Amino acid sequence: MTEWNKLEQKGLTVLEALEAAGHEAFFVGGYVRDKLLGKPVKDIDIATSALPDEVVGLFKKTIPTGLKHGTVTVMQEGEPFEVTTYRTESGYEDFRRPSEVQFISELEEDLRRRDFTINAMAMDRHGLIRDPFGGRDDLQRGVLRCVGQAEDRFQEDALRMMRCVRFASTYALQVDPATWEAVLLRKELLRHVAMERVRVELDRMLAGGHPYRGIKLLLDSGLLTCTKEALNWTYTGMTEEEAPAGLSVLDRLEAPLHRWMLLMLLVSLDPDEARQLMRGLTFSVKDMERIAKVLEISRWVRAHCEAEWPHTVEEVPACSLEDAWKLAVLRYGKEAGLDWLSIEEGLHSEGIGRASCVPELLRHGAGWLQAMPAAGLKELALAGQDLIRQAGRPAGPWVSRTMAALLKLAALGRVANVQADLLACAAELEKEGGTQ
Ligand code: ATP
Numbered sequence: 024m025t026e027w028n029k030l031e032q033k034g035l036t037v038l039e040a041l042e043a044a045g046h047e048a049f050f051v052g053g054y055v056r057d058k059l060l061g062k063p064v065k066d067i068d069i070a071t072s073a074l075p076d077e078v079v080g081l082f083k084k085t086i087p088t089g090l091k092h093g094t095v096t097v098m099q100e101g102e103p104f105e106v107t108t109y110r111t112e113s114g115y116e117d118f119r120r121p122s123e124v125q126f127i128s129e130l131e132e133d134l135r136r137r138d139f140t141i142n143a144m145a146m147d148r149h150g151l152i153r154d155p156f157g158g159r160d161d162l163q164r165g166v167l168r169c170v171g172q173a174e175d176r177f178q179e180d181a182l183r184m185m186r187c188v189r190f191a192s193t194y195a196l197q198v199d200p201a202t203w204e205a206v207l208l209r210k211e212l213l214r215h216v217a218m219e220r221v222r223v224e225l226d227r228m229l230a231g232g233h234p235y236r237g238i239k240l241l242l243d244s245g246l247l248t249c250t251k252e253a254l255n256w257t258y259t260g261m262t263e264e265e266a267p268a269g270l271s272v273l274d275r276l277e278a279p280l281h282r283w284m285l286l287m288l289l290v291s292l293d294p295d296e297a298r299q300l301m302r303g304l305t306f307s308v309k310d311m312e313r314i315a316k317v318l319e320i321s322r323w324v325r326a327h328c329e330a331e332w333p334h335t336v337e338e339v340p341a342c343s344l345e346d347a348w349k350l351a352v353l354r355y356g357k358e359a360g361l362d363w364l365s366i367e368e369g370l371h372s373e374g375i376g377r378a379s380c381v382p383e384l385l386r387h388g389a390g391w392l393q394a395m396p397a398a399g400l401k402e403l404a405l406a407g408q409d410l411i412r413q414a415g416r417p418a419g420p421w422v423s424r425t426m427a428a429l430l431k432l433a434a435l436g437r438v439a440n441v442q443a444d445l446l447a448c449a450a451e452l453e454k455e456g457g458t459q
């Protein structure tokens with residue numbers, strides 16, 4: 024007897040109501056796959072022979088999510104269930120979406136339109152599985168295989184090639200040879216897919232359990248060179264032997280954003296190139312900047328932390344690695360500093376040293392960063408107004424210049440972050456004419 028949790032029990036109520044009205048209804052798709060794998064259930068999709076109007080008529084609360092495509096969301100005791108009428112699809116003129124859907128009465132035909140055998144199973148309300156394409160067998164063998172002729176299926180909808188890599192990666196599956204061959208043959212069609220959809224698949228792949236596997240599949244297939252907007256996704260700054268080891272660190276980093284950062288570090292060291300790549304992928308500005316800042320801090324470390332001390336960094340005589348690191352944190356922010364440390368930590372644990380100062384920064388960087396008396400103007404114990412009052416001069420660009428200079432000195436601990444000390448220091452600077 025199948026054990027059902029609360030969500031499933033509510034779903035069963037939906038199946039029962041549809042059946043009581045003389046229709047067929049099954050749990051389908053990702054739910055069945057994850058259930059068979061013993062994975063936690065996120066949501067449940069339902070397929071039914073009932074027409075959308077009939078579904079709407081049967082339940083108290085429904086939302087017409089995609090009536091044209093046959094999808095009605097049924098609210099059952101506060102939970103949403105997407106209930107979709109059995110359908111076939113045709114006329115994929117844009118290599119992405121069907122131009123026509125037709126409602127049908129056969130479950131098997133509905134399962135046939137689905138992408139992979141593991142996604143083309145149905146379960147009835149007794150827990151019995153309908154599996155006309157051998158999805159359960161494939162799951163057991165760890166194989167990802169298209170329903171029907173793979174080449175045709177990718178030609179119909181090119182996004183399926185990205186889904187292929189994503190499922191193979193997150194579920195650690197081997198792509199069936201015929202399916203993989205079809206990816207290689209059809210990869211050029213990826214240019215018909217919106218970049219946003221490509222990013223969503225990459226996001227899911229990178230957030231999953233085996234991102235390294237996914238990236239390897241992408242690089243092996245050359246899929247990423249076929250996107251609508253060029254991704255220029257090449258290795259720079261690493262030898263060929265190093266690149267795979269660096270990529271394997273993807274699996275060690277927990278935060279998906281850190282995985283993106285590592286990827287960008289490994290494939291493109293220039294922050295502006297990375298920004299362009301991320302813009303192409305329709306990243307949010309917030310994520311894009313957080314990632315780019317890490318590339319910037321990485322470049323800074325290479326440029327400023329390898330030198331003989333003392334030397335001048337950002338107009339400040341820096342006496343040590345500690346000084347240079349604090350100035351970097353000041354410039355790019357604490358978050359970027361900590362992000363960068365997490366990534367270098369991962370690389371370091373694989374024995375990949377990217378700069379000679381990294382071990383010391385890994386030992387002390389976080390401590391130095393936390394101990395900074397001020398890491399931004401807001402944390403400085405002095406406001407521009409105080410400065411203007413003391414100097415008796417009108418406001419002007421000199422104020423922000425002096426503030427920036429004071430912040431650097433306070434961050435490095437050369438002056439106490441106390442108003443009186445900062446004002447005295449400002450007067451000194453004024454005398455020297457350094458901030459005129
Ligand atoms: P997850 O939600 O974990 O990403 P899922 O399998 O539920 O996985 P969805 O995108 O939610 O994926 O789609 C639900 C089902 O719809 C899939 O299991 C599959 O049967 C079918 N499906 C989704 N997208 C496609 C597609 N592009 N081509 C063919 N069938 C698809």
Ligand code: MG
Binds near residue numbers: 053066
């Ligand atoms: Mg789903």
